[in-house]
Amino acid sequence: MDINIGSSFKMTKKLGSGIYAEVFHGFNIKTNMEVAIKLEPVNTKRPQLFYEGKLYQYLQQEPSVIDKGIPNVYYCATEGGNNIMVMDLLGPSLEDLFNLCGRKFSLKSVLMLADQMIQRIEYVHSRNFLHRDIKPDKFLIGTGNRAHKVYIIGFGFAKRYIQKDGKHIPYKEGKDLTGTARYASINNHLGIEQGRRDDLESLGYVMMYFLRGSLPWQNQRTRKLEYRESVDKKKLSISIEKLCEGFPQEFATYLNYAKKLRLDEKPDYNHLRTLFKDLFTKSGFEMDNIYDWNLIQKMDGTPGKTTNNNQTEQLPIGQVLQKQG
Numbered sequence: 380m381d382i383n384i385g386s387s388f389k390m391t392k393k394l395g396s397g398i399y400a401e402v403f404h405g406f407n408i409k410t411n412m413e414v415a416i417k418l419e420p421v422n423t424k425r426p427q428l429f430y431e432g433k434l435y436q437y438l439q440q441e442p443s444v445i446d447k448g449i450p451n452v453y454y455c456a457t458e459g460g461n462n463i464m465v466m467d468l469l470g471p472s473l474e475d476l477f478n479l480c481g482r483k484f485s486l487k488s489v490l491m492l493a494d495q496m497i498q499r500i501e502y503v504h505s506r507n508f509l510h511r512d513i514k515p516d517k518f519l520i521g522t523g524n525r526a527h528k529v530y531i532i533g534f535g536f537a538k539r540y541i542q543k544d545g546k547h548i549p550y551k552e553g554k555d556l557t558g559t560a561r562y563a564s565i566n567n568h569l570g571i572e573q574g575r576r577d578d579l580e581s582l583g584y585v586m587m588y589f590l591r592g593s594l595p596w597q598n599q600r601t602r603k604l605e606y607r608e609s610v611d612k613k614k615l616s617i618s619i620e621k622l623c624e625g626f627p628q629e630f631a632t633y634l635n636y637a638k639k640l641r642l643d644e645k646p647d648y649n650h651l652r653t654l655f656k657d658l659f660t661k662s663g664f665e666m667d668n669i670y671d672w673n674l675i676q677k678m679d680g681t682p683g684k685t686t687n688n689n690q691t692e693q694l695p696i697g698q699v700l701q702k703q704g
């Protein structure tokens with residue numbers, strides 16, 4: 380395919396697509412560095428790519444945080460009927476990896492991910508923005524020697540919650556649901572203005588999705604238009620205790636904490652990370668950055684090689700996904 384983008388980039392093959400945009404693999408012609416290229420048609424109803432590009436750049440402008448877990452953006456322009464953004468190439472999303480692992484993650488993987496995901500959200504909040512679409516597809520792992528690092532992407536719905544005068548955005552009702560119904564906070568369903576608490580509540584649903592394999596309000600047999608309403612009803616009717624039943628108490632504690640926060644209250648992110656870190660230690664896990672997907676057996680039928688210390692060989696994740704097709 381090899382299409383030129385600006386004077387420095389070439390686009391090669393498609394990597395994925397969302398509702399609003401398509402993402403392609405590419406590289407910098409001058410340096411050979413691999414990149415991801417996101418394309419949005421110029422005539423789309425709700426253009427958001429340049430807003431997203433500006434946010435990535437803004438989030439990178441914080442010298443005190445070195446590796447922020449946010450991709451760099453190198454180029455934004457309109458070419459050939461598309462808005463284009465060139466950014467760091469990342470690896471698969473947590474949703475891709477969840478599928479690869481048979482749609483269940485172990486407690487160890489969920490706890491290691493939780494620690495990173497809370498840090499990413501805390502960083503975005505520290506820069507005065509809410510993400511407002513927290514879901515497994517918005518967390519991607521890095522490539523090469525950053526394959527254990529979780530990056531946060533997809534800022535099309537992000538919103539500034541600390542206004543220019545330093546005040547928190549006011550409480551409001553009657554708003555449309557923003558983001559993805561499956562992981563939306565209950566207040567988002569109820570039409571209440573979102574705050575930091577809502578990103579954290581959504582993250583709680585992501586964790587329970589990983590542990591349980593699905594959420595109780597998923598896969599309901601309704602037409603698209605009725606889907607949101609049926610998720611509303613089901614989510615409201617299930618208690619946190621029921622949702623987290625059979626899993627360590629810490630997950631219910633986390634969700635109860637997020638749901639009790641006031642709209643403008645700053646979450647104690649450290650407290651939440653400590654909750655999960657203590658559970659990690661109590662469970663006897665080792666912080667070795669080995670996730671479930673690193674232990675997947677080779678797809679050609681031969682099991683992952685066993686090393687001297689009885690650990691399964693880690694496969695480069697790109698290779699595993701390619702083998703899966």
Ligand SMILES: Nc1ncnc2c1ncn2[C@@H]1O[C@H](COP(=O)(O)OP(=O)(O)OP(=O)(O)O)[C@@H](O)[C@H]1O
Binds near residue numbers: 402466519533
């Ligand atoms: N920097 C990147 N490197 C590698 N793959 C990426 C990158 N950015 C996005 N992708 C892939 O492309 C897919 C779509 O990207 P993204 O979520 O940004 O699109 P979107 O249209 O904004 O999504 P949505 O419709 O869910 O809001 C992602 O799920 C991911 O698999």
